[in-house]
Amino acid sequence: MVLKSLSDEDRAQARAKALRSRTRRAEIKESFRTGNISIGEVLDLAATDEAVGRLRVADLLEAVPGVGHVRAAALMERLGISANRRVRGLGRKQQAALKDHFS
Template structure:
């Protein structure tokens, strides 16, 4: 596969876009961790916001205090969510299961 060579300006624009996306995902994880937004809000944002839609579900779960890689993986396995699934890639049943889990 041959990659298209980018001009310096295109490369700078791509870096800036990537930085905005990473910052947005970090903001969402922090807001979820502190309880400012619910998991349902994150699912709604994921449908319309590209950066949030590309957030890995495992990273989102690991942002919760007391949930590390092992607990996040166990929860995802119990709910039938693939380890590399992203927010936008969740099905309706998977979204409902996550919302129900965090409603408790």
């Protein structure tokens, strides 16, 4: 597949958008880690905020103190969530399972 050639201005806009998205995802993970927002609020934000919707579930879980890569993977397996699933891609049962786990 051939990618279209981007002008310098388009490339700069894309870099700026990517930076805003990464910053937003970092803010959400930090807020979740400190308890300022709940898992339910993150899931609600994912429906409207593209950056939050593209956040990987594993990255969100690893933001919790005491949860690393291994515990996050074990929790996701127990809840029936694929290892590469993003927050927006979660089904209703998976969202309910996450809410139950964190409540």
